[in-house]
Amino acid sequence: MLKDRTAIAGIGETTFGKLLPSSEERLACEAILAALDDAGIAPREVDGLCSYTMETTDATEIARNIGAGDVTFFSQIGYGGGAGAATVGHAAMAVAGGQAKVVVAWRARKRSARSARIWASAAESVAVTGRWSRPWGLLRPVDEIAMLARRYMHEYAITRDALAEVVLAVRAHANRNPRAAMYHRALTREEYMSARWVSEPLCLFDCCLETDGALAAVVVSSDRARDCRRSPVYIHAFEQAMPRQIFAMTNYFCEDPLRTPSSVAGKLLWRDSDFTPADVKVAQIYDAFSPLILFALEGFGLCGRGEAGDFVRGGKLRWDGGGVAVNTSGGSLSEAYVHGFNMITEAVRQMRGTSTSQVDGAQCCLVASADCVPSGALLLRR
Amino acid sequence: MTVPNWAGEDEVGFWEGVERGELRIQSCARCKRLRFPPRPFCPWCQSPDCAWQPMSGRGTLWSYAIVHPPLVAPFAELAPYNVIVVALQEDPHIRIVGNLVTDAQGAINEVKAQQIRIGAQVEVVFGEGPGGLRLPRWRYAAHRSGD
Ligand SMILES: [Zn+2]
Numbered sequence: 419m420l421k422d423r424t425a426i427a428g429i430g431e432t433t434f435g436k437l438l439p440s441s442e443e444r445l446a447c448e449a450i451l452a453a454l455d456d457a458g459i460a461p462r463e464v465d466g467l468c469s470y471t472m473e474t475t476d477a478t479e480i481a482r483n484i485g486a487g488d489v490t491f492f493s494q495i496g497y498g499g500g501a502g503a504a505t506v507g508h509a510a511m512a513v514a515g516g517q518a519k520v521v522v523a524w525r526a527r528k529r530s531a532r533s534a535r536i537w538a539s540a541a542e543s544v545a546v547t548g549r550w551s552r553p554w555g556l557l558r559p560v561d562e563i564a565m566l567a568r569r570y571m572h573e574y575a576i577t578r579d580a581l582a583e584v585v586l587a588v589r590a591h592a593n594r595n596p597r598a599a600m601y602h603r604a605l606t607r608e609e610y611m612s613a614r615w616v617s618e619p620l621c622l623f624d625c626c627l628e629t630d631g632a633l634a635a636v637v638v639s640s641d642r643a644r645d646c647r648r649s650p651v652y653i654h655a656f657e658q659a660m661p662r663q664i665f666a667m668t669n670y671f672c673e674d675p676l677r678t679p680s681s682v683a684g685k686l687l688w689r690d691s692d693f694t695p696a697d698v699k700v701a702q703i704y705d706a707f708s709p710l711i712l713f714a715l716e717g718f719g720l721c722g723r724g725e726a727g728d729f730v731r732g733g734k735l736r737w738d739g740g741g742v743a744v745n746t747s748g749g750s751l752s753e754a755y756v757h758g759f760n761m762i763t764e765a766v767r768q769m770r771g772t773s774t775s776q777v778d779g780a781q782c783c784l785v786a787s788a789d790c791v792p793s794g795a796l797l798l799r800r
Numbered sequence: 801m802t803v804p805n806w807a808g809e810d811e812v813g814f815w816e817g818v819e820r821g822e823l824r825i826q827s828c829a830r831c832k833r834l835r836f837p838p839r840p841f842c843p844w845c846q847s848p849d850c851a852w853q854p855m856s857g858r859g860t861l862w863s864y865a866i867v868h869p870p871l872v873a874p875f876a877e878l879a880p881y882n883v884i885v886v887a888l889q890e891d892p893h894i895r896i897v898g899n900l901v902t903d904a905q906g907a908i909n910e911v912k913a914q915q916i917r918i919g920a921q922v923e924v925v926f927g928e929g930p931g932g933l934r935l936p937r938w939r940y941a942a943h944r945s946g947d
Contacts, residue, residue: 550837551897555875556883569863572918618866
């Protein structure tokens, strides 16, 4: 069992923005060095590297730049936003299993580059993925999620009010976080309801930002973490889930399309944890699109299946709402979209007590990666 | 040429059906279960042997999205347009993406959001999509009497 044997000792991130001048290589190294500095661990001690398959910078370049030692564990996780939690989870397994002692996990992304959006080239995207959806005009990730969201809303009589609750709560958190892209931009329910459609039932505010930036975390043994500069944030549980017969993004073809990765990971997470869903006062849930938060709230058992619409009502996702505070830094919707790695760094801040929307008395924090592709989840504790 | 040049070897049977005006779904030669999208092995009994089964072309509208800009050509000029998912009558777990149209050659933006109902009965028609590819498309089954 992984339980509490490893910890996140440091986190780091670059500034977030649109069209940052730095390369992804430079951004990645900045974030990793910042995370090592946060932990008080010398770069030469790094012997493990874990990132996303979508990284454009080769791991050897990262290792040479930061001045890592001999690296004895290196891995990459697939599925874009599904990879976040697993970069830290694999690092934890590597440390717990003795493969490495200091593993850095990171994501660097220049989202604003038009070339980063594969759907922008329709011909290419039919050839690569989506051949059972793109010929009919289901072109972008938002269209693929809109289809699933519409079915979900139909099955459980959930209205746009639930999506508005999600979006407004996450925006309210961004309004308290000076690092968030939407720090100065308040959003009202009326503005949400009258926003332009992108793919009905999803409007502009249901979609994440486009951001350049990088983030990193340092994973070491819990013993080592207790000697580091910051108080350790323990990796209490970690799961991955690729549900049977899943189809990434366009998950319409299996028996139960709403049996999402979080519902599979959720069962395992509580099996492997000393906590229960009732202990979760704060969660960081991948939110490229707002319905994914509703799916994950249900999948992780924070409410029953089909009950998320009621669960989120009345500001229950806000940091001071007395429910489950979700995406307390502003998430992908309002802080930065960096393939969900900011879910991890914000969870660490919550466990350290340094969030700009700190949730009182939270003993653990759920981190859930993208609930529409093979994905993963972490339960961190202080 | 109806079979798109990007169709894999396990997908050709589907597109050959489209060419003939038949909605064909891959079925296992051993256990007879249907599977979609096509693939080399039966996930239920692991047999590599398959056959292409013609469907009735009837189904139920399972979900839909109304797609708005920004979009790329040739879809951009048609927005907003509908995309639907249909659950087939033969096995409701077999679902296929399509468009709701008024007739085989109809445009994908003719049927508007307020005319689309989840649970409605639909039937397949075959016509060219915006990309010039012949595709299975769907119309409300009530139109059948006008054939
Ligand atoms: Zn079979």
